[in-house]
Amino acid sequence: MSIFAQRSVFIRSFLKLASVNVLSNLMVPLAGLIDVMFLGHLTEIRHLAGVAIATILFNYIYWTFGFLRMGTTGMVAQAIGRKDNQSAVLISLQHGILALILGLAILIFQKPLQVLGFAILSATPEVKTSGVDFYNALIWGAPATLINFVLIGWFLGQTQSSKVLLLSAISNCANVLLDYLFIVQWGWSSRGAGLATATSQYLMLIVGTLLYCQTISFKQIQASIGEVFNLSALKSVFMLNGEIIIRTFALISTMAMFSNLSSMLGTEILATNTLLMQLVSLAAYFIDGLAFATESLAGIFQGSGNITSLKQLLLSFCSQ
Template identity: 55%
Template sequence: MHPSHQNQAQWLNRSLLLFALERDGILSRFFRLAFINILSNLMVPLAGFLSVAFLGHLSEIRHLAGVTLSTILFNYLYRTLGFLRMSTTGVTAQAVGRKDREAVLTIGLRSGLIALLLGMIILILHSPARILGFALLSAAPEVKASGQAYYDARIWGAPATLLNFVLVGWFLGREQSGKVLFLSIVGNGANILLDYILIVRCGWESVGAGLATAISQYLMCLVGMILVSREVRWQEIRSLAGKILAASAVKESFKLNSNIFIRTLAFLSTFSLFTNLSSAMGTIVLAENALLLQVITLVVYAIDGLAYATESLTGILTGQRDSDRLLPLLRMAGETSLLVGLTLALSFALFPDSLFGLLTNHAEVLDSLNRDVFWLLPVLGFGAIAFVLDGYFLGLSEGATLRNTALAATLVGFAPIAIAAWLFHSSSLLWLAMSAFMAARAVLLAVRVPRMLKG
């Protein structure tokens, strides 16, 4: 086929795809969900940035350092339990697609009960977990003291934090992103306000930062419960009490959650190893890579908004047994995500001094950044596709696929090149390892798509 004819055929196919999606309302639903999800997600780093600003302006920098140290523990603790959000969204969306209100309510109640149980276990074990966690972290005694004070205050918010995962997942599964945005405003807004009151006005330093986070989580949870109570009657909950702990349903839930847990643990371990290897290469490399990772994290928050929309609609279409629209939805989501990821990556790659100059004024770090900044293109390009595919398979509740691809990407894509980077003391090889990790995730998930459609 002549190239011009081929381009015309591709343009026609894309136009027909968009027309079909818009005719069925999928296009507008996707972008509405994505836009609201992106706004909701971006409030998290905004609240974190302001919290850092409050702590960073205290007379002693040890409080900021201590909170940063303690946050490493909470990242592992809460992100590995993020399956409470992920699994709830997919199975809830499928129940919505089947128009099975009883299943929608039962899933929410079961997930909430699991979250509450895990939250109570965390509270019971919080002291030995603190001792073990801080024993593994290296820092000056005064920094550790501030970190432990923050930990001891924030940990009491564990039950509310985990319940909020479930509430967000349940609302996302029902295409109620507006409620998720409202909860994000409540939780992050309260956190910012309480940070100011407790850190700046009361002078409670790292303890104030921990209490602000814990209290804001309970406020968010309370508002979420009120939203649920406005559409779910107590009589309905009582009638479903016997089905919440049904053996078969609990077994399926445990299987899905454990697979997502392993997937998330592999993901977090990859980024932690990347940071540790960066540290071994010197302060300048660590500072440079930390700034690049900040950009990646910010872009991923935006891409996750598209992934959440994909997850919700994939689950609903699966519940409706409407597999014909799954592939068009995935193509549209993937192209949009790729456009967002590459556009933002290219912006930082083309104007590194201007954009990274907002984050640091150290000339040696900026010089080092100019050498490695173009690694953002493959990392965020492949990452944009991988995260949307994550959302797609979460919508299908394909936990085993997510687990296997994450483990393979870490062990085969990342680890061998990362070892070479350590041996040769090469930051470029380290970024090649991260690029290979993202590429492996994208490819391994993509090859599973046709098989899922056939299934």
């Protein structure tokens, strides 16, 4: 097979994986746009503005721990590349335990986080009241959200993006349906939006856990259980993903400054810019679908020592 033919086969394989990732990713901002639509049609726009400022706080709370997804994907992919399924299971369990601990810690400290966060954010008292209602409902989904990061990372690391697509469909469809029920039918406004999202995260967790259990055996869990609570291993997870945390924190801070400055210009401008940010998210999630495919394949090639394919992955599109 010629080099051109090999490259064509490689690109087709990459795009097949990436297309599923892109589709599953796009469901997230599309669901967000529908959330905005429901809240935007309420008689009082303060509910949409309140959700917008509370989302700034949740972006800090959740995406600071985005390494749970990215780190799991990379480390699992490398283990799969080495054909070391036992290590892959251990990595998923360690990250899962860490996600649970962090999620419970968020619940324990939810009140100080709320007070500090809304003290920093700029908004009218009415907007902040709606934001607090949203916060108080959504915060209970913290453990499920962080564990879902790990589940998504696990499936992406094994290039099982179809399962990620299924989980995204379940979570976001449930979110939209519950938004309609809680916001439109029951009139719970911003509190209903938060409760809908939290509930959909737990539904995603239940289905994701069932799918995860189908991919491993009890013997693998039994063999890994002694290493799961290894404190030095958990510490290494933080050390390994330190750069990811810094990068994510900087990105979130930039977006937070935009939203916070918008709120200082008035409730209507904040609501308008919230819609614009949803469109920006649509583009970002599209690009992330390609990035997820690259992460999965790069980890597998690195783990298997296939440097030729790794270079091809990095250079294929640049050399067209």
